[in-house]
Amino acid sequence: MHNTPMTMRSSPDENPSPQPTPLADALHRPMHDLRISLLDQCNFRCPYCMPEAEFHSEYEFLKRQQRLTYDEIVRVARAASRLGVSKIRLTGGEPLLDKNVCDLIERIAVLPGVEDLALTTNGALLAPIAEKLALAGLQRVTISLDSLDKEIFRIMSGGRGDLDAVLAGIKAADAAGLGPIKINVVVQKSVNDDGVLDLLEHFRGTGIIVRLIEFMDVGNRNGWRLNQVVPSRELLARIQKRWPMRAIGKNYPGEVARRYEYVDGAGEMGFISSVTAPFCGDCSRARLSADGKLYTCLFANQGTDLRESLRNGADDDELQQILTSIWLQRADRYSELRRPEIAEHHVLQKVEMYRIGG
Numbered sequence: 001m002h003n004t005p006m007t008m009r010s011s012p013d014e015n016p017s018p019q020p021t022p023l024a025d026a027l028h029r030p031m032h033d034l035r036i037s038l039l040d041q042c043n044f045r046c047p048y049c050m051p052e053a054e055f056h057s058e059y060e061f062l063k064r065q066q067r068l069t070y071d072e073i074v075r076v077a078r079a080a081s082r083l084g085v086s087k088i089r090l091t092g093g094e095p096l097l098d099k100n101v102c103d104l105i106e107r108i109a110v111l112p113g114v115e116d117l118a119l120t121t122n123g124a125l126l127a128p129i130a131e132k133l134a135l136a137g138l139q140r141v142t143i144s145l146d147s148l149d150k151e152i153f154r155i156m157s158g159g160r161g162d163l164d165a166v167l168a169g170i171k172a173a174d175a176a177g178l179g180p181i182k183i184n185v186v187v188q189k190s191v192n193d194d195g196v197l198d199l200l201e202h203f204r205g206t207g208i209i210v211r212l213i214e215f216m217d218v219g220n221r222n223g224w225r226l227n228q229v230v231p232s233r234e235l236l237a238r239i240q241k242r243w244p245m246r247a248i249g250k251n252y253p254g255e256v257a258r259r260y261e262y263v264d265g266a267g268e269m270g271f272i273s274s275v276t277a278p279f280c281g282d283c284s285r286a287r288l289s290a291d292g293k294l295y296t297c298l299f300a301n302q303g304t305d306l307r308e309s310l311r312n313g314a315d316d317d318e319l320q321q322i323l324t325s326i327w328l329q330r331a332d333r334y335s336e337l338r339r340p341e342i343a344e345h346h347v348l349q350k351v352e353m354y355r356i357g358g
């Protein structure tokens with residue numbers, strides 16, 4: 001069942017330099033991006049992702065032997081790059097809790113076909129390691145920062161975050177050339193939406209790109225309610241009153257953020273509007289959890305266990321065939337089909353965000 005060919009070659013007579021046929025899923029979407037979650041643990045407890053009440057001191061995270069080794073991660077990354085993945089992002093949990101992450105970056109950065117290697121972090125541990133990350137071959141970082149107000153930031157990190165450390169991390173990443181840096185802001189009504197303009201003001205003109213993300217119904221543990229979502233169009237209207245903006249095009253097909261630039265030349269910002277303006281039609285992302293499950297959607301209820309295949313001796317061709325088979329069957333479009341009244345009841349089994357990293 002895993003032997004569907006991923007490339008089709010014509011005979012030399014027909015075509016002297018055959019091009020591989022790009023792998024496309026059931027909805028004609030290529031596999032361009034791979035997000036790799038290094039571990040499921042985190043030093044924060046953001047209530048929209050890992051609420052403390054659920055992820056308490058007794059919570060059992062993956063044990064070391066349950067997580068993929070670097071050798072296993074590199075094998076999956078290499079197989080994916082052979083199937084057309086050119087963008088790889090390391091994430092978590094909190095990827096910088098992995099003290100050896102630079103060793104892994106060095107190995108992924110040199111894989112043929114990998115053109116873009118990025119990492120998403122909450123920024124708390126970033127400042128001391130930013131330069132080493134860049135030297136290892138990391139190209140860009142995305143840093144999550146929900147508020148510049150110390151108290152709101154503290155609440156949104158589950159009482160664990162230190163705003164100054166995150167700001168120092170952003171500065172160090174900028175100095176290390178890990179840009180263009182993006183700042184992810186999850187916007188929740190009556191929690192941090194009033195601080196959005198302050199965040200934009202802080203980063204305007206710096207080259208750092210703020211992206212305002214609608215609070216999503218990922219997983220089943222964050223108590224998502226539609227009335228906690230601030231639709232991006234509402235935020236845009238508020239922002240436009242302060243700074244005129246104009247829409248700009250995508251950097252590449254499959255980019256999820258809708259980009260805007262300040263008319264006064266102070267740079268760009270963006271919206272990720274999974275709830276009010278889903279973008280499944282372009283979604284080219286595969287996600288690998290720390291225990292080696294491959295998910296084809298952020299809202300998937302199950303993944304395919306690659307760890308078992310890897311540990312049972314699958315060779316590179318077999319691994320490639322497994323990935324091919326998974327992708328060919330992919331028909332996910334959760335956000336386009338979402339019914340908020342059902343999502344609010346959290347009855348559908350969905351993978352948790354901290355396991356696959358957004």
Ligand code: SAM
Nearest residue numbers: 049092093094120121122144184215216357358
């Ligand atoms: N710990 C790292 C961090 O926070 O940047 C990486 C993993 S985190 C799961 C990746 C991204 O997912 C973060 O930018 C976070 O804000 C976002 N995220 C988590 N839960 C979310 C939710 N319910 N809705 C929207 N974005 C969410």
Ligand code: SF4
Nearest residue numbers: 042044046049093122
């Ligand atoms: Fe941790 Fe990131 Fe989730 Fe916050 S969003 S709890 S920092 S994994």
Ligand code: SF4
Nearest residue numbers: 280283297298334335
């Ligand atoms: Fe992609 Fe699934 Fe999100 Fe749609 S809902 S954009 S398929 S991850």
